[in-house]
Amino acid sequence: MEPEADTVSKLLQSWRAGEKTALDQLTPLVYNELRKLAAAYLRRERLDHTLQPTALVHEAWIRLAGQNRTEIENRAHFFAIAANLMRQILVNHARRRDAVKRGGGVEQALVEDLAAAQPCAVDLIALDQALNWLAELCPRQSRIVELRFFGGLTEEEIGDVLDISVVTVKRDWRIARAALYGQLNPRAGGTGLS
Numbered sequence: 001m002e003p004e005a006d007t008v009s010k011l012l013q014s015w016r017a018g019e020k021t022a023l024d025q026l027t028p029l030v031y032n033e034l035r036k037l038a039a040a041y042l043r044r045e046r047l048d049h050t051l052q053p054t055a056l057v058h059e060a061w062i063r064l065a066g067q068n069r070t071e072i073e074n075r076a077h078f079f080a081i082a083a084n085l086m087r088q089i090l091v092n093h094a095r096r097r098d099a100v101k102r103g104g105g106v107e108q109a110l111v112e113d114l115a116a117a118q119p120c121a122v123d124l125i126a127l128d129q130a131l132n133w134l135a136e137l138c139p140r141q142s143r144i145v146e147l148r149f150f151g152g153l154t155e156e157e158i159g160d161v162l163d164i165s166v167v168t169v170k171r172d173w174r175i176a177r178a179a180l181y182g183q184l185n186p187r188a189g190g191t192g193l194s
Helices: 003-016 021-043 053-065 075-101 124-137 139-150 155-162 166-184
Strands: none
Touching (some): 003 021, 053 075, 124 166, 139 155, 139 166, 155 166
């Protein structure tokens, strides 16, 4: 384990043990990585997306700080939880946007820098539905996709979080991608969840 990862894991253990200052010490060590992760997600979004990386990180951080400390075991587990929270935030944001399009709800624009966005958009609502479908069939494969796509975890880190071998992670990742492709692309024989 690299020194910074070891430090993060130790601070998480201290926080879990009830040391309140550990969370303050943890923030500068994980903030930039969370921000890079958020920026990567948002590059997959539409160009006019109103949620920006800093806002996504801040929202996720607020939720992370409110998590039950006993849940977070180490650095990899921390980023797995952060990935899940970012997924929830982005899906909820997409649902609110769709509600506004239909005349309901109120959309809050959190504008920082549209230059970071790329034209390759992902339909997060459809992806969320497909991941929920996959979770019913194979919860582990769904979790692996979430950890890779939303968490940016490596295969080794996913293996640590899920307590499975890297070979199993690679196999399940391949199978899950194929299943999701079929679900998200009607021309490939899937339902084309919308």
